[in-house]
Every structure is written in C-alpha cells, then in structure tokens.
Amino acid sequence: MARRCPTCSKVPPSTGCRSSPPNRIRELLTDHALRAGIVDVDGTPLRFTPHDFRRILSTETVNGGLPIHIAAKLLGHLDLNTTQAYVAVCPEEVIRHHRQLVDQRRKHRPSEEYRDPSDTEWEDFRGHFSLRKVALGTCDRPYGTPCRHENACASEL
Template identity: 40%
Template sequence: MVSPELADVLSRMVTRVRGANGVVPLVSADDQGERVWNPPLPLLFQWSSAGQNRPVSAQTIRKGLGETPAASGLTDAAVNPLNYQPHDFRRIFVTDAILSCLPPHIAQVICAHKSIATTMGYKAIYPTEAIEAHRAFFARRRALRPGEEYRIPTSEEWDSFLGP
C-alpha cells in the first residue's frame, strides 16, 4: 500500500539492518517524549557497536537530516537549503500511504493515533483526494473478488443476520 519508491527505500533499510539469520534484530530505545525505555522492537535505524545492536540516536538522525540536504545541493523554490525534522518523514509516509490507497483508518493504526483527525491532519492532501483514493481502493478490491460476494442479501439472510 505504498509507492514503489517508498517500498524501495524501506526494502533497502531492512536489507541493511537484517541480521545473519535474515531477521531485523530487536533493540530497546529510549522514548524521549515519554521518558521511558520501549520494549525491544525491530527498529530500522540501528547499528552494531561492539557486537551489540543499538538504536541510532535521535541526535544522530537530526544531524544527518541537517547535513544530507545541504551536501546534496537540494533547495526549495526560494533556493534555500532543505530543512527536515524526523517527524516530517512521518507526515510524508502518511501522505504517500493514503495517496497510494491505504485506507486512512489503517494509517491511523500504523501511526498509533488515537483520532483519525490526527492522521488526516498529517497527510498533505485534501480530504476529497483521500476519499477518492479510498473509493479507488475498494473499486480495485471489488474487481478482484467474485461478483456474488457483493449481491444484496435476501430477506431471510438479513433476518438471520439480525438475529432474534
């Protein structure tokens, strides 16, 4: 449910961190906002140091996000160097996923948002575009399924469904 470009990036990240057994190692990371240690997770931003897998620190990620656009020469329309924050990529993911027809409520679950409004606020598209993408997703799904699955239920079937 993501664009081919995002799938390629994610695939490269998984390949880079995958262990000898083919699995992404589980590492614990500090949640700076909650001030707790998260349970071990298959983090994509990790590296091996002294034989142990450790999460890449938020400081290292921020530093890389500052240096990479400048080194690449990428600029905005006003010819200013691009400036990214880690959270920007969460927004990019949600936008890309919804435009690639991932239903918004699934993006909500992936991002662990309590409200669909938060998820929809992350995406950089208008709600009508999200609705059309969602409808296109269902149209493609229905085209792949047998037509009899989409028939109107009989009165008996409906009554049986509703129960006594």
C-alpha cells in the first residue's frame, strides 16, 4: 500500500509536504479580494471563505448545464437537497427556464389552444374576478369552477 502524507493525504508524500491552516487560506482570500478591489454594494470589502468557492462551483456548473446529481457527486453530497441549497438561482434563470418550458410545451400542444379568446370568453373570464369580491373578502376558488359552498360567504350572518 502506498504511503500517504499524514497532513494532506498526498500519495506519495512530497518533501516538505504540509497543509495550510484554514485561517491562513482565509487571510489569503481576503488579501486577494482587497487587492482586486472586490467590494460589497455599500463599499465594504468582501470577505471570502474556502467554502464560498464550493457554492460558486456548484452554481456555475449547474447553471452551465451540469446535471445536479453529478454536481452532488463532485461535492460529496449524499442528498440532492444539500446541493440544491448550494446552487444560487437568479430571477433571470427562472424566467429563461420558464420560457423554455412554455416553448417546449407549445411544440406538443394543438395550435388552437393559443388563439386569442373570443369576446364572450374574455367577458366570462373578467366577470369571474368581479364575482370573487364578496362580502367577507375575496373568494379564492379557481376560474371556471362552481361555488361548493352555495355562496355562503356572501350570505348575511
């Protein structure tokens, strides 16, 4: 069996092999951020930890197209929920993915579903929302569904 360095697990151990203490790595990251002029929105210097780079790696790889289960393996996560918590999702990404989903769905749906509504359909839809304003607040039943409570919310108490 190959010998391993006791501090950094390199095989074989190199001469002078040693690991850096975590505080030293944080100091180096802070120094580099200061020299690079990386600041927060209020102008204060940003401080990085080694763990921040795990989050950056997961965000960049998953948003770049790497399947999340592969990113989980790379990060050593046993649970996908852990990896999902690491990945930052920007509003632009959500909008882009939603548009892709809608475009994909439209390819497989009949085109008549995407026609403009008739005047009658539009009035019926708009009327539904005016009927939702009831004496005790707003009815939250979905559009096009009957009232299961026989309009009890609008009756006098």
